[in-house]
Amino acid sequence: MRRTYLGEFEEVVLLMVAILDGEGYGVTVSQALEEHTGRIVTFGTVHNTLIRLEEKGFVRSELGGATTERGGRRKRLFRVTALGSRALQEIQQLRQDLWQLLPPNTLRLGGV
């Protein structure tokens, strides 16, 4: 099974990039993380994760969109690559398959 390993946090960040749909960069990704998951992480964590994702080929980036509020500096905007979206879908698929295998009542017992 030749699949690149995707960590839990990586997966969340990759999802955020996908959600932001071309508007994803350091700030928006970390704000989205906070907003949707309530997790507050340092910027460095997000930054490193994005770099790692790009190295693994799940996202690609380009520089652009300089605005005055950031002193005219360019952003590095991320998009999910084909490999990235397949990885997300595969994870989703795997989870669904696994949920199917779950005996009924198992979770309901311990869950509520």
Place this chain on the structure above:
Amino acid sequence: MQQTPPRWAHWLLTQLHPDNTLEEVEGDLDELYTYWYRRAGPTQAALRYLLNVVSVLPPFVLRRSNNKQQYEQPTNMAMLSNYLKIAWRNIVLNKAFSTINILGLALGMACSLLIFLWIQDELRVDNYHANGPQLYNVLERQFYDGKIRTGKGTPGLLPDELKKLFPEIVYAAGFTGSDAQLTFAVGDKAVKETGRWAGADWFNMYSIPLLAGTAETALNAPNNLAISRKVAATYFDTPQQAIGKSIRIDNNRDYQVTAVFEDLPDHASTKYDFLLNWQDCLERNSWMKEWGNNGPRTRIMLRPDANVANLEAKMRFLMRKLDKKLNPKQFDIQLFLQPYQEAYLYSNFENGQQSGGRIEYVRLFGIVAVFLLLIACINFMNLATARSARRAREVGVRKVIGARRGLLIGQFVGEALLLTVLALGIALALVFLLLPAFNLLTGKHVSLNLTDNTFWLILLGMTFLTGIVAGSYPALFLSSLNPVRVLKGSLKFGSGARLFRQGLVVFQFGLSMLLIVGTIVVYRQVNYIQTKNLGFDRENLIYVPADGELGTKYETFKAELQQMPGIQAVSYMGELPINLGSSTGGVTWTGKDPNVNIQFTQTSVGYDFVKTLKVKVKGRDFSKDFSTDTTNYLINEAALQRIGYKDPIGQPLTMWQRPGKIVGVIEDFHFQSLHDPIQPLILRLAPNATQTNILVRTQSGQTSQAMASLESLAKRMNPKFPFSYQFADAEYENLYKSESMVGELANYFAFLAIFISCLGLFGLAAFTAEQRTKEIGVRKVLGASVSNIVGLLSQDFLKLVLIAIVISSPMAWYVMNRWLQNFSYKIGIEWWVFAIAGLLAIGIALLTVSFQSIKAALMNPVKSLRSE
């Protein structure tokens, strides 16, 4: 609203965050800071900002690798930096060769720079006046006795007359030809000052800043006196205070200070500390008022639109009109003009035509500078081509990859330029260090003026020229190599390149030889001058100006002085015995051809003249025992020859309508520079000692006692005047200052030339020895001795040096012979001069080469033959 995060935290980020992601991270954090600031206020924002900055600093941050490798398009810069890298590696790889090259070039350049500074300084002399191009000196061509003599002296009335006659002349001023030493007294203070007399227009003509007074009134009345800032400071507090004050000169007349001028700059050829009015000069020297007498200089300033040739034509025969007694058949005078700014460098005249002067030294040194630089360039060319085998591969590879020939030439010339620039740095440091010594030697005040544009231009020009000359041959040679042959490894250089190298070595040593011969000849001539028997004894002879009481009470002074220790004899003389300048044609004798005008040098002397000067005499000296001696004459042998008496003693001679007899004939002695032959001389007896120089002959070895006697007596008898004196031998050496300077400079230059040549030879020998390592090994194995091999390696170079000697000797002879023509009394250039110079060149070359060849010969053949 834009909020700015804490500056130091931001600074930390810019310093430590990886460069390739800095921009985006900076921007992101800025945006986040603004967000936090709005949400939680400044403190929270700052804290979070700091925390997040730390999270993106090493070691926490990941480095974004440039894995999307954008292959950089190679630019010109990349290629240039490659050239630079290769050049640097080559310099570092061959430390010995690089050192030889850079050192040689640096020495050559330092020398050239020094010479350039000297030349620049020479060209600046007298070249700073605002009216410079309009200033002219009036000179005389005198035709007599079948000769043409050019003189700077003119009649004292000429300046004013010229101004009256020619509208082209705006200003005209007389100027005395030699320094006067006068005693200035204000109150109790009395000091000797040096100065001259000048016409009223003086300060209008020359750009000499006046600190007080005006140019118009500075010298327009007989008792006017203009003094320099230095003199003003000696007697008064400020220049302004000096104005209107009176100064007593030579304890007999008071002069009013009417102007204070700035001390003359270093670039003034004649320096004076005071100027007196021209009327005063004519009053003191009534002979100047006669048209037949020449002495003072005439300086004029023309209108800017004046036609110089026209004016010269108009004034050419003016003297025939002004001087009624002038008989053009016997003695004719033509006036002509010399631009004032040229006068310093072009001071010599021959047959009435300009024939050089100091400009010859300027040219000579200019040529020497070029030679030295050329020798250093040749070192570079030689070593670069000799080692070309090593660079041949590089050239091959570059060509295969696609370098065109032009680019390769550029590369190698560029390398030469790089080396030259390195050398230039060292050269500048050397010049900086050597300047004080150089100034001492040349008597100049040259400095490295870094704000001077021409200096930088010359520097730039010199660097480029040197780099291109040095780099051109190696560049052309290397770039012409055929890449296929080079890369196949069968590289064989033709004999052409070797022949060229040998030619260069011959050229180098030829130049060195030229300089060595030149040095020896100049040194011997200077030595000859300094030790020549002048016909009188210049050792132990002191001149004391007969000021004040010393002149009027001379007899008492002499009588008392002769009693004192250390004094041998005392006399006096109108001028100084080494520098008699005044001449006259007013001499008649029985049997004189009326159509011939012979100029006799003349001066006046006192009793005991022969004894004091220690000249040899036939007949007798002037003596108090003969009352008629006041109209009698002493003549020298040259004069006797022109007069033609068979038995001269007691024969009649008339000078200036004063009939008298010849009482003695003195053996010719040199009373002028050795550049000129001994002129006929007539000595007359001066009625008294005022305005003369007292000559004191001291006992040898007792100079200090004699000086003490002299000083105490002079101070007692003549308290109003400061005691001053000159030593005859020191004054004599002063006459040949420029020759001694040239001699000494030539010494250094010859040494440098041979040193730089040897540097090159050393490098070349090292290279040859290295190339022939295998050959030497084989020879040694077969039984060659060390001396065999040293001989083998040395003879190649010796041959070259020998050829250089043979070629350059006649050239050296020709050049030095021309230089010696300047002297009437000179050494001959003998064959052994060339022998010594040649042996020296061979010796030094042999020494240089043998170091390398012995090293090569002593090498163990096993080592050199083991590999392969």
